[in-house]
Amino acid sequence: MRTEGGRGFGLAGLALALSFLAGSWAAGDVYAASGQSAAGLTLEVSYGYDGNAKSGRYSPMDVSLTNENEESFQGVLKVATMEYDYEVYSYEYPISVDSGNTLEQEIDIPIGGGSDQVFVSVLDGNGNKVTQKRLKIESSRETAELFVGLLSEHPERLAYLDNVGVSYGALRTRAFSISTEDFPQEENGLDMLDVLVVNDYRLRNLTEEQTGAIMDWVEDGGVMILGTGNRVDDTLGRFAPELLDDSYDNPLVMEIRPEGDGEEDELENEVVEVPCVRVSLHGGTVLTADRGYPLLSVAMREQGVVAVTAYDLGDVAEYGQRHTGFVDGLFTDILGEERISGLASALYGGSGEEYWSVQSAINTGNVEKLPNVGLYFLVTAAYIGLAGPGLYIILKKRENRGRYGVCVAAASVVFTVILYCMGMKTRFTGIFVTYATVEDLTKDTVTETSYVNLRNPYSKPYQVELDPAYTVTPVTRNEFYFYDGGRRTFTGEESSHVSVYYGQNETEVTLRDAAAFESQYFRLTRKQENETGAGLTGNIRYYDGRVTGTVTNQFPFDLETVAVLLYGRLVPVGDLAAGDTVKLDDLESYSIPVGNPYAVASFITGLSAYEEADINDKDYMKALERTNLLSFYMQSNLGGYRSDARVVAFGPKDGEKKRAWDERYEDFGLTMLTSALDVDSTSGRMRYRSGMLKRPAVVQGSFDPASNMSYTQEPVTVEYSLGGDLEVSRVEFVPVDGQFSDEKESGGQKVFSGDIYIYDHMTGSFERMEESVLEGEELWRFLSPENGITVRYIGGDTAGYSWALLPMPMVTGREK
Incomplete structure (x- = not known):
């Protein structure tokens, strides 16, 4: 019989043991299995830059494994993370460490948003866990953070950029330095950044691969800010050929107001004396100017933004420390409201927008399988x-x-x-793949992005082999909106729902616990050399409402549904034979809505010509599939103002190159081809561009600035900023063409019909426009000192409730 004292001693011992185990797990447990001594393997892991990483993004990870045993070790490095769907995804790499040696490995891992923990473990040849580390991703739960990477030889001078509220506190900056030694060679290594600031730094210290990774990251949605001043050659010189219209002059010491001469507050007369250089960005605009001298210029690079300041950001550090509003305004102007809103929503786990967009883009299905x-x-x-x-x-x-x-x-x-x-032709007997691929071609490279849906007709685990050149990223929905139990616990002991094994010869994607026909979405990306010179080439000029120039098909096969897309303007080309060139001068162009990609895509593919759906019509189904992919691409890649043109096309099925899954699995999908072309919108020193280059400001009423739409039931007043780099001579309000107002295709949107009033700064009242054009001496009455114009729209058609597609303000002016 046990005594009370004995029972108390046993409970105390059990509690002590459990406390020890819990403490070991929290510190990063070390496990021993299969005869391999844990003490003989030492695992060290660091992630991000200075321990900074962001959930839902790729993060660089440095792994060090030391083998102190007498025998060599061969096994697998496994990184487990929980995605937004609360499923565990693991990424595995084969490793081999000789006795007495240390393995150093750098990898980029997508950090799942379902947990703030990541588990890194080493498995032996039998799959048994040998050692493990737990990583805690530190992030704010109160305010969404704006990650700002600093590439500078003196990052301490940029400390004032850290911990500053942006856009009324919607974001708070977290700035940290990135050393030359840690700077990534590939784009994924920069994915965790929202903004990269290059200042007081010699970019030629980076390799071509590293600078190429920067531009790839920008074109995929990154924001880069380049400080200049006395070191303009070092920070801008390497990018000058692709970013600048003209060469820049030597820096001059000037007295400037960093926030520009448009700021109306008690500190507007405060000046700083710093070296400045005038920079003319290709396709850019001036966001901030002081007495006509450009201080902050920006240009769109596909989905991203390049911003250049006329001064060294370190030279205005004292000013920025005294006036945090300067830093707030700098980031707010460069990022824009839409980008800020998207970053702020990440605090709540994101919306899963990519998941739903991908689902609609590739789930049309193969109608040949229908009985x-x-x-x-x-x-x-x-x-x-x-x-x-x-x-x-x-x-x-x-x-x-x-x-x-x-x-x-x-x-x-x-x-x-x-x-x-x-039923044999309608029956699935094995793994099948539905995909949508976009190939973006330049003279030198082919960037392929494929969205795939993997399914299996049986409720059992299965495996898919892919080309090792692909980077595999899961596309998941946010289960937070569907799961009532809050965040799930992630201990690292759970089995992986999906594992991605990066072997030398192929990448293996294994799915476990998958129900029959359950969809699993992935994004596959790879970049290869354009060895054949294929693509869509040409030259385009867009001035005074006319699109001219040529487009040439450099592919070895004929193209269908070719179209040229500019911001707010479309030129349908149609079919284009291999090697042929088409003159755009002879083709009709259309004014299109900038916020309704589906309406534009359905017009390009011909889907809008069908009065009703008919799944038995092959031409209708082909138009539907192309519309879904094109509208998804436009929404994902062509949102916001851009200065270049995008040529899109579809090739014949037999003209597509073999995909990684073509020969192994039953597949169905299509490929779209794209190329970017520069646009000349100048005539001497005169420039022609959209008045929505900078986000319009809503003064009154319901207005969507990203889509340039207003609610028809009430007047709306909008202020357009026409840019401080132009002496504006003409403003034309170009209405959206009627082909895009059909309610069936445009979701109830109508082309605006009503009266337009312009604010007259001389009389202090609004004046009704009789014509759609303002020019000559009368224009000056309507321009503010900052080159802004205030417009009031009063709809004439008040029947029903809908959104109106407002006309696009197009601006002509002389460069200052």
């Missing part, structure tokens, strides 16, 4: 007629009714075989 309902009905009716009165009447006439049962059974077998054979 012929009419044929099935006829066969079934024939069986019923034969097995019922048919056989009975026949056997009765032959006085052989005793064989009725046998004949019915035989007929059942025969018709079962017939139905089975009829």
